[in-house]
Each structure stands twice: as structure tokens, then as C-alpha cells.
Amino acid sequence: MEAYWEPVWLTLKLAAVTTLILLVAGTPLAWWLAKSRNWWRDLIGSLVALPLVLPPTVLGFYLLLLLGPAGPIGRLTQGLGWGTLAFTFPGLVVGSVLYSLPFVVQPIRNAFEALGERPLEVAATLRASPVQRFFDVALPLARSGFLTGAVLGFAHTVGEFGVVLMIGGNIPGETKVLSVAIYDHVEALEWGQAHWLAGGMLLFSFVVIFAMYRMEKRWR
């Protein structure tokens, strides 16, 4: 029974870690994308949006090469004494951060853009420093963007499959996440077990999206 629930906890852990990293690293990125007038803003913006359209196999393939012993990231992690990251939980985190990046950055960026210059200018006339303007004005006003980004990033990571299948190695407790466990049960014709996990997943996804719609309205 413990082994049966293991993929669920692992998936929640992966989604939580990924969302946290994306919120921390994605916020300054979203801010820059929203505010910069630099010509290469669209270049970076396109790169961030790429995982929306790329097949997961493309990400999986390049990650295998990058994380492998001959790849640049593989060399770095080996140099640091961590070994290679394929088939490890940190490896999945790297993959998930890339894979879910646009789902977190885009809503936050939209929220920042929707703010306009006005509230920040008003705050400036009240002698708020740039840091204060960001934390006390922009962040609270953009909260619905953060909510959407966090929920989408979390849910999208829970729903990840192709990348994990390619770089995970299906290790119980380490890389065997929910979607892979379901696939495994189906392939092995263990449909009873597949039903419980898949049905739970369906319910979970619906509740998350429904709750997000309800909360977004209230937070505006």
C-alpha cells in the first residue's frame, strides 16, 4: 500500500519544488519581460514560451544529452561531485522547471503589464523607492497573476509525462511519478490500480482548475 501511494507523494513533492523555484526565479524574469523596452525582450520572451509548443520528446532528448556525462551540465555536476542528474529527483526538477516555465512566467508577466505605469508613478511621487514600489505596490496588485502562475505551474508539473519518461528511468520513490505509474499499470494490464490513480488525477485536476476560477474572481 505504501508503494502504491509513493508516486502520489513524489509527484506532489516535484510539483511543489518546481513551483517554488519558478515563482522565485520567474518573478524577476516576468518583471523584466513586462517592463523592458530592450530589443531582445522578444527574443527572451520567445525562449521562455518555447516549452508551450515543443513536444516533450524534444526537451527529453536534449536533456538526456545535456545531463549525460559528456554534456555540459553533466560535466558540471560531475565536477561538483554530484554525479550525473539523469534518473534522479534533481534531474526531474531541472526538466520540470524548463517544462513548466511559461505556465508560471506568462501569467505573472501579464499581471505586471496590466498594472500599467500609473500606480508605480503615484508611488514614486510619494517617495517610494524602486524596491518599495516593487514589493509594496506591484506585487500585491499582481497577486492574481501569481495565483494563476502558481496553480498552473503546479498542475502542469503534476501532469508532466513525456519528459519524465525519457529522463526518469522509472525509479520508485525517486523518479516514478504519478503519470508514469499510471502508464506502467496500464501497460501491465493492471487496470484496477490504473483506475484509482487516473480517477484521482481527474478529480484533482478538476478541483484545481475550478478552485482557481473561483479564487481569481475574489482576488481581483
Place this chain on the structure above:
Amino acid sequence: MHGKTHFIATAALALWLSVAPTADAAELRVAVAANFTAAMQTLAERFQQLSGHRLRVSYGSTGKLYAQILQGAPFDVFLAADQRRPRLLQQQGLASGRFTYATGRLVLWSARQAGATSPGEHTLTEARFHKLALANPKTAPYGAAAVSVMRKLGVERRLRDKRVTGESVAQAYQFVASGNADLGFVALAQVALDDSGSYWLIPQALYPPIHQDAVVLKRGDAKPAATEFLAYLRSRAARDVIARYGYGTD
């Protein structure tokens, strides 16, 4: 307007080409266990030349293909990596004409050149490596064979944390080839004609023989091309090719 007519003409031509090849040439859909990929590519090419039939081949783990066939996947012929699943299909009235087309061998393969580090039994018992790839034992016969080897050598528990599982033996091979795993249990056929890396041919005593059976599926029953292809598989010429990839063909 002109562009549209042109498009319709091209489409009609393409359609005609696809449905009206030479009189008795047929198209056959074949489901093939992943370990047999390389051999099948050679066989398919020769059979197509000989017969004029066209083969569309899908590769995957035996268990996965079996599940797909149960769900009505449109295959005419199934080349499995075990005897159990073809037999089950036959019992359910979904297949006929079962025979053993190859007997596979399991190897422990390393992508490193032969030398002091060539894999052997000691590699498994000493366990001085990070990751060991194998195919999913639930769906892939070569994965199940790998588990029985580890069990026989008494290292199953010790190697548990080093195991990484591929969907099929093809993915297990890829994990090693890409350098992400140090070693892998793969089919001899995957490495036999390839001089990169080194392998240990695992003694037959350590795992039950991998007899690989072929069957004609219900959908292929009425197709002469399916019977022709299975007859070709039994032919001297085909058996020579199969043997060249390291399979037993008795």
C-alpha cells in the same frame, strides 16, 4: 481557382498511388518486440523486395504490444519476445499459427570499449557503478530475464537503488548508449553487430530461455501476405539473418 484544381489533382493522384499498386501486393502491419528491431529491419527490407508486399512495422515492449492487441490494435502479425503472450492470444482466439522464430540471449552491456573494465559476473557482485539499466520486467521479457539473473546471483536487493527501468529493452539500450547509465541488461541482438562497447554474454543457467514466438493475429487471418511473411520467417534465408544477430533459430 487554378491552385485549387491543382491541389485536387495532386490529391487524387496521391490517393490513386496509395490504393492502386501492383495487383496482389498487400500491406501488412507487424507488431515487433523491441529487441528484434535491427533484425526486423533487415528482414523487412528483404521480404518486401522478394514479395512486393509492404510492411508497416511497430516496435515496442512485448507487454505493451500485447495490451494494444487486446484493445483491437490493427496488427496482422505479432513477433513477441516471449511465448506466454502469443499463447494467451491464441487461447483467447485472437491469434493462430504460433511458432518460435528466435531464441534470444541476454547480455550485460557497457558502452566502454573492452579491456580491464569489461563487464562480467564480478561487475554485478562488486556493484561498483552508479546506474544499471534494464527493461521494465512487467512488460518486457528481457527485463524479466534480467531480474532473474540478479536474483540467481543474489544481488537483487543490493542493486535495487542502482536500477533504472526503460519502457522496453530499446530504451534500456539507449540509457547506456547516451552515457546516462553505466551498464545495461540488453539483448545480444542489439550489440552483436556493433563493435562499440563491450558485453558479458550471460550464462543460460542464470535465466529461463527467451523463446520468442510469432503469431498471425485475427486481422491478418484472411491475408495471404501474413502467411507468406511467416513462411519467410521460417525460411533458411531468414534464419541465417536472425542467427547473424545472435539469436538461436532451432
